[in-house]
Amino acid sequence: xxxxxxxxxxxxxxxxxxxxxxxxxxxxxxxxxxxxxxxxxxxxxxxxxxxxxxxxxxxxxxxxxxxxxxxxxxxxxxxxxxxxxxxxxxxxxxxxxxxxxxxxxxxxxxxxxxxxxxxxxxxxxxxxxxxxxxxxxxxxxxxxxxxxxxxxxxxxxxxxxxxxxxxxxxxxxxxxxxxxxxxxxxxxxxxxxxxxxxxxxxxxxx
Amino acid sequence: xxxxxxxxxxxxxxxxxxxxxxxxxxxxxxxxxxxxxxxxxxxxxxxxxxxxxxxxxxxxxxxxxxxxxxxxxxxxxxxxxxxxxxxxxxxxxxxxxxxxxxxxxxxxxxxxxxxxxxxxxxxxxxxxxxxxxxxxxxxxxxxxxxxxxxxxxxxxxxxxxxxxxxxxxxxxxxxxxxxxxxxxxxxxxxxxxxxxxxxxxxxxxxxxxxxxxxxxxxxxxxxxxxxxxxxxxxxxxxxxxxxxxxxxxxxxxxxxxxxxxxxxxxxxxxxxxxxxxxxxxxxxxxxxxxxxxxxxxxxxxxxxxxxxxxxxxxxxxxxxxxxxxxxxxxxxxxxxxxxxxxxxxxxxxxxxxxxxxxxxxxxxxxxxxxxxxxxxxxxxxxxxxxxxxxxxxxxxxxxxxxxxxxxxxxxxxxxxxxxxxxxxxxxxxxxxxxxxxxxxxxxxxxxxxxxxxxxxxxxxxxxxxxxxxxxxxxxxxxxxxxxxxxxxxxxxxxxxxxxxxxxxxxxxxxxxxxxxxxxxxxxxxxxxxxxxxxxxxxxxxxxxxxxxxxxxxxxxxxxx
Numbered sequence: 001x002x003x004x005x006x007x008x009x010x011x012x013x014x015x016x017x018x019x020x021x022x023x024x025x026x027x028x029x030x031x032x033x034x035x036x037x038x039x040x041x042x043x044x045x046x047x048x049x050x051x052x053x054x055x056x057x058x059x060x061x062x063x064x065x066x067x068x069x070x071x072x073x074x075x076x077x078x079x080x081x082x083x084x085x086x087x088x089x090x091x092x093x094x095x096x097x098x099x100x101x102x103x104x105x106x107x108x109x110x111x112x113x114x115x116x117x118x119x120x121x122x123x124x125x126x127x128x129x130x131x132x133x134x135x136x137x138x139x140x141x142x143x144x145x146x147x148x149x150x151x152x153x154x155x156x157x158x159x160x161x162x163x164x165x166x167x168x169x170x171x172x173x174x175x176x177x178x179x180x181x182x183x184x185x186x187x188x189x190x191x192x193x194x195x196x197x198x199x200x201x202x203x204x205x206x
Numbered sequence: 207x208x209x210x211x212x213x214x215x216x217x218x219x220x221x222x223x224x225x226x227x228x229x230x231x232x233x234x235x236x237x238x239x240x241x242x243x244x245x246x247x248x249x250x251x252x253x254x255x256x257x258x259x260x261x262x263x264x265x266x267x268x269x270x271x272x273x274x275x276x277x278x279x280x281x282x283x284x285x286x287x288x289x290x291x292x293x294x295x296x297x298x299x300x301x302x303x304x305x306x307x308x309x310x311x312x313x314x315x316x317x318x319x320x321x322x323x324x325x326x327x328x329x330x331x332x333x334x335x336x337x338x339x340x341x342x343x344x345x346x347x348x349x350x351x352x353x354x355x356x357x358x359x360x361x362x363x364x365x366x367x368x369x370x371x372x373x374x375x376x377x378x379x380x381x382x383x384x385x386x387x388x389x390x391x392x393x394x395x396x397x398x399x400x401x402x403x404x405x406x407x408x409x410x411x412x413x414x415x416x417x418x419x420x421x422x423x424x425x426x427x428x429x430x431x432x433x434x435x436x437x438x439x440x441x442x443x444x445x446x447x448x449x450x451x452x453x454x455x456x457x458x459x460x461x462x463x464x465x466x467x468x469x470x471x472x473x474x475x476x477x478x479x480x481x482x483x484x485x486x487x488x489x490x491x492x493x494x495x496x497x498x499x500x501x502x503x504x505x506x507x508x509x510x511x512x513x514x515x516x517x518x519x520x521x522x523x524x525x526x527x528x529x530x531x532x533x534x535x536x537x538x539x540x541x542x543x544x545x546x547x548x549x550x551x552x553x554x555x556x557x558x559x560x561x562x563x564x565x566x567x568x569x570x571x572x573x574x575x576x577x578x579x580x581x582x583x584x585x586x587x588x589x590x591x592x593x594x595x596x597x598x599x600x601x602x603x604x605x606x607x608x609x610x611x612x613x614x615x616x617x618x619x620x621x622x623x624x625x626x627x628x629x630x631x632x633x634x635x636x637x638x639x640x641x642x643x644x645x646x647x648x649x650x651x652x653x654x655x656x657x658x659x660x661x662x663x664x665x666x667x668x669x670x671x672x673x674x675x676x677x678x679x680x681x682x683x684x685x686x687x688x689x690x691x692x693x694x695x696x697x698x699x700x701x702x703x704x705x706x707x708x709x710x711x712x713x714x715x716x717x718x719x720x721x722x723x724x725x726x727x728x729x730x731x732x733x734x735x736x737x738x739x740x741x742x743x744x745x746x747x748x749x750x751x752x753x754x755x756x757x758x759x760x761x762x763x764x765x766x
Binding site for chain 2: 030033034036052073075077079112153155169172
């Protein structure tokens with residue numbers, strides 16, 4: 001186990017060891033277990049999304065330039081959103097507004113409850129989730145995956161800018177829950193991050 | 207004379223001295239005297255109606271254990287009732303003591319259906335005739351020894367079909383009508399000793415003797431259960447109405463304080479499906495009012511119906527679950543808390559449950575175990591510091607482990623070659639630890655240490671900001687990683703305090719120590735979970751934050 005030193009800062013509060021007590025008989029033993037070896041720390045660790053999700057992309061989904069991503073978790077849930085190559089990002093000023101009132105209902109109004117996800121609506125992959133507006137135009141964002149719509153990112157209503165700054169994280173659009181059989185079908189039509197990056201000459205993932 | 211018998215002992219369980227004093231001859235004499243004290247015509251009437259001696263005696267209120275331990279011999283009965291009488295005229299023949307020949311075709315008592323004759327069908331359906339209560343006790347003893355139980359006490363549970371109460375009532379009311387005045391028979395049926403009480407009196411002492419233990423008034427965890435039933439017992443025999451299942455985890459405290467208590471419920475008559483309420487003694491309350499209620503048969507009348515088959519007896523000896531508790535530590539990031547198998551493949555190397563349970567089970571020589579803990583941590587999260595409280599519930603332990611054995615088990619677990627898990631404060635839990643477990647899971651604060659990376663340099667200002675916040679409220683939407691099996695909710699949680707410890711040699715890594723409310727998702731608090739946890743370390747510092755590892759350093763709970 002490498003020796004460790006606690007870096008002192010000028011802040012008087014931070015002199016010496018942290019002043020709170022770690023609740024064990026042998027504090028020293030515990031500290032040894034907790035403090036990492038800096039040699040083993042990667043400069044940039046992989047993100048939570050990279051570790052826990054597999055990224056898929058759907059370029060030109062139903063319309064040219066409507067690029068979307070699907071991040072699939074090991075438990076089968078899919079986070080969908082706008083991929084970096086989406087036309088909306090090319091418009092000047094970027095995305096200015098997001099409206100979930102599409103089709104027959106306002107997607108932001110649904111309430112899914114319980115472990116069995118009651119009241120979740122079942123949608124096709126081309127069902128509209130929301131509309132994103134730029135100064136010039138508006139674009140429909142779709143489910144991409146056939147299944148139950150569990151959640152929409154209603155924060156986008158008040159903060160549409162999240163799409164411009166971090167469409168791949170805080171700017172996600174919705175969470176879908178496809179059935180295993182439906183997933184397998186749509187998976188075949190999606191491409192990997194690597195392929196997408198090459199296609200659009202952009203960087204994907206963090 | 208009744209007077210003589212009462213002089214011996216009035217308590218249910220005679221002392222050893224008293225019993226020793228009653229030799230075989232003495233016992234026979236007391237029995238004979240007892241029978242002689244009864245109106246002979248009444249006795250003959252009952253014998254003719256195929257009622258056994260044990261039932262006759264209890265009907266008239268004799269309640270010493272030796273009245274029911276074994277029956278008087280035919281010859282003795284002969285002499286009691288008078289030489290001139292021919293026993294063949296009597297419907298029932300007394301069971302024989304050892305040394306005399308048994309009748310080939312034993313007549314089954316119509317009142318107790320063989321229970322007090324020690325006549326029954328065993329679990330294989332074979333007809334068994336024991337000569338006395340000692341024989342039955344010997345079967346119990348054999349079963350216990352075969353199973354390897356080590357006991358220092360027992361609780362006796364007897365279950366008989368409720369129709370027997372009806373029999374008692376029917377016979378008693380007939381006797382009262384016919385012989386009431388002559389005999390001075392008691393005004394209330396409560397003077398009768400029920401079949402259950404008689405049987406309990408009879409077999410308690412021989413069982414105590416053979417097992418070399420005492421049946422105590424405090425319920426022992428070891429149960430000896432005799433269940434008499436009309437039909438062949440199936441595997442669900444134990445769960446008759448009102449009876450507790452030894453391994454049922456819902457009823458732990460305050461159950462089964464007394465054999466009788468568990469049967470003072472609304473019981474159903476297995477014969478005619480009528481219902482009647484029974485009091486503490488198992489004697490029906492106003493049964494005559496109830497029994498006419500339901501479909502089919504009328505209330506039983508005297509003489510009772512002929513019985514061709516005795517009851518089936520299911521004998522079960524087992525221990526109610528015992529609990530071994532303590533705190534565990536988990537040093538591995540590849541060990542889940544409980545067995546985790548998906549698609550026939552195990553996740554992780556092992557589980558805390560199996561590591562601990564597989565050592566405790568042999569120490570108790572139990573059948574199986576269940577693992578309970580005050581909360582849980584992910585497979586890749588270590589449990590350090592004071593450890594997490596847990597309890598292992600052991601079914602049907604053959605022995606209650608001593609302190610020494612428990613200490614040995616603790617050492618054994620802590621000395622395993624792969625230091626994946628350790629235990630502390632291992633001990634036998636006597637009080638109800640349940641409440642504490644659930645409280646620990648949902649109410650107690652937890653302390654963590656996480657290794658955090660941010661996408662820019664950590665400034666002193668950042669450290670200040672983080673450290674300064676106390677009791678910060680965060681709103682967490684159900685993390686995506688558990689959203690498939692938990693309700694989509696927004697839960698407000700409190701981060702009580704946080705401390706930052708810089709990591710030498712790095713400007714972007716630091717150790718985040720935090721103390722949070724129970725139920726807080728720490729990982730999501732660090733990386734934000736797509737912005738669904740708010741605030742998060744990332745949002746507080748205005749940059750991206752990732753968590754590389756997490757350890758639980760304290761589960762604040764007393765009592766374990």
